[in-house]
Amino acid sequence: MEFQTKIGRSTADTIQVHGYDLAEDLIGKITLADMAFLGAKHRIPTEQESKMLNAILVAICEHGFTPSSISTRLTYLGAPEAVQAAVAAGLLGAGTVYLGAMEYVAEMLQKAFAQFGDDKNIEELATVVIKDRKEKGLQFPGFGHHIHKVVDPRTGKLFEIAEETGFLGKHSLLLLEIHRQFCEEKGKKITLNAVGAIGAIMSDMEIDYRVVKSFAVASRAVGLVAHLVEEIDKGRKDSIAQQLFEYVEDNTDYRG
Amino acid sequence: MEFQTKIGRSTADTIQVHGYDLAEDLIGKITLADMAFLGAKHRIPTEQESKMLNAILVAICEHGFTPSSISTRLTYLGAPEAVQAAVAAGLLGAGTVYLGAMEYVAEMLQKAFAQFGDDKNIEELATVVIKDRKEKGLQFPGFGHHIHKVVDPRTGKLFEIAEETGFLGKHSLLLLEIHRQFCEEKGKKITLNAVGAIGAIMSDMEIDYRVVKSFAVASRAVGLVAHLVEEIDKGRKDSIAQQLFEYVEDNTDYRG
């Protein structure tokens, strides 16, 4: 047997997924988000884990008009026969600029404990991390937001649920302390954004930083449904994509 | 104001999504799947709707190795820097062949009531639909499965939950009757597959057939997380993609 997998397999009358019987154990018993958890951890989440993960994925699912959702709409305009391509086009923009921070925060925090040891207290460890990143010329992911200049409304809510579900652990505390020292040094309040909070909370849920971003991408796919629905409802002529395209056509200054 | 949307918008301290406050009304209160429902219906689902929708999306989320999930793994092999591209590549294969049936079933059923009227009883209506499709040379979507030759294990479970949640409505009954007459005529039992059941149940949830497929695509994106996680865990050299690629390299017969 060539290809070993833990994911699943179908026989004539059963479907096995990560050791569970899809029809008997999963359908009707767990949520869609839990399927992502199952994929990452090979077990069904606890009630607390499910609540936390759904909260996280709901938080980053929808952002209104973004480069990403606009691409989905433009793609649907040209290829209405292939809804999957429109969703894919939207996901392709979910790269380092907008979603990268989630992974970078998780990486920063997970590596901090791995490299600089668990023996330091959080305050010392935060100082070490800040010093280390500065020396290496690295930016601080998870801080700042181009619209939510002071407070990202999702951040507090996410940490609140993390506390309630038992996931306000050492990674979250480290991020909060790094943020505190970072703002103190700058002498001003810089937003701790939702993507930062999520990177920390997912670390406290023991999700490897290298797979954090794929959760975010999956959540975005769910969010893009709404944009396709709106384009379909408006109809081709009145679609946002058509209006936008016409606007660009009418406002182009060609200097060939 | 040029671009009218019901989806959402951010201000400095709030995020509005479909008329709800994201932080106050949605995060921690609804599931990821509910965000797709919200996108399609502009309202939060009831508890019953949420249960039904999560069951549906869990049912079609994961299929083990498929052309789609293999593409995701192959893409990750070449572009590990862009997880979003690997997910997108997997979605691109979710076209007419594997996922189309869900939409076609919903379309067949929704148009049946619209075109041939609600006045017929289900038995008569099924006969009319079958006759009409035959005359037009159209296939019957939702029937048959290349692995589940007799029974798709998800179908019964989904209809069971549909009954429990109040969504075993006229569209589901019509599909079941079309299936009964179809098998009777063929003189053998042909699988009523999960994708067929979902097309019917989503119709009974009053979801427009034109947006049905985008739900399925979103669910697939969640399922692809597991495949990325497995490739990352195995490491480049032992990844399924690498093994597969080497197998193809070693077993190619070139007849240029």
Add this chain to the structure above:
Amino acid sequence: MEFQTKIGRSTADTIQVHGYDLAEDLIGKITLADMAFLGAKHRIPTEQESKMLNAILVAICEHGFTPSSISTRLTYLGAPEAVQAAVAAGLLGAGTVYLGAMEYVAEMLQKAFAQFGDDKNIEELATVVIKDRKEKGLQFPGFGHHIHKVVDPRTGKLFEIAEETGFLGKHSLLLLEIHRQFCEEKGKKITLNAVGAIGAIMSDMEIDYRVVKSFAVASRAVGLVAHLVEEIDKGRKDSIAQQLFEYVEDNTDYRG
């Protein structure tokens, strides 16, 4: 040996492509466009074929700002680490609406000769094709253009080169005759667009209608290079994608 291919294979010191030695026979001897021809026909094109194909692919390569090229730019804004994803996003919009016609024209013409025979003269055959499409409720692909209302500047040039290279054959003549009769009937001049001309000329080059569109998609990929270059040159802040995104943000009317 499992996988039979005519395409190619590498050994330690040679690369074979469609029966040619890549280094000795192809590099420096044929053009990029000829590689697509080689892929479709398993032989190097003649000088005439190469000239005609390059002319066709140059004609459809670049269209300025389109939904497709805008998607490429928006995707690059979010994922500058993955140029391949930006090109892919642009291609995804090259669906039925904008590029489909090329294939549909080729299909209409190739099937006309196959179904209604070569025994009819072009005039009669055109009349039969028009009658047949009307009876089936099919549209006429290749006619009309939203900007080039009277004459598509590429059409005449392409037919001119087709004549010069020997590819103004029966398919082109049939399309021109269908167009003539179609305009006569409508009582007005309707543009015979470039995509229509190309569908006809590629048929006269004996390229199967089912593969016509993949040539167009490849040409678009080349065209998208210019859009990426322009975004890179302008820099993130002054990029078209950023400007466009800001315009949308500032002009959204949210009615949640």
Add this chain to the structure above:
Amino acid sequence: MEFQTKIGRSTADTIQVHGYDLAEDLIGKITLADMAFLGAKHRIPTEQESKMLNAILVAICEHGFTPSSISTRLTYLGAPEAVQAAVAAGLLGAGTVYLGAMEYVAEMLQKAFAQFGDDKNIEELATVVIKDRKEKGLQFPGFGHHIHKVVDPRTGKLFEIAEETGFLGKHSLLLLEIHRQFCEEKGKKITLNAVGAIGAIMSDMEIDYRVVKSFAVASRAVGLVAHLVEEIDKGRKDSIAQQLFEYVEDNTDYRG
């Protein structure tokens, strides 16, 4: 006017591309590859530039079965209605692992002259570059090949054409010298691969390293045409994608 572009614009009877009239100046006069050059440099290439660029793009266009071309085939299997999606899926794997080197070589060489000055002779400069990369722990792009262990058959041919067309300039000489010193130090011959040669030659053609990769991606799109044609010719049941999928299905060892 909001959106300034040098790329192009259409009016009712003309199409302008980078200052040229598409129908009069470009169609029938330049090759497809030249359109990419035009996009990068805003001028038509000289005959020498066109020959060199076509040679480069032909060299990297086709690689037989790769993760990339296999993804294209698998995607077509699931979504034959959307050829553009199949091409896009193939491009998505053209990431850092297989194509990145072209850009990294160009970057290494272009920055070498910019940072360490033109005053050094090539031998000294090569030594400085090697020392610098080692200190930074950076790998050497453009060296080594998993099949062409000693000589990449494309490399010599490309440098031969570069010499003939006048593009064997300082960047190429620097790469050759880095390669010589690198092999000397290792005490064995390591392949200077085609992707490395191309990074050097494109630098000598004065193409910015940041846009090098988009040329490669475009070339790959052309190469993928052959894979789609082969799948279409073989037909669904005998397609490579279907065979491969069945092989995986039959050889999966599920350990859930």
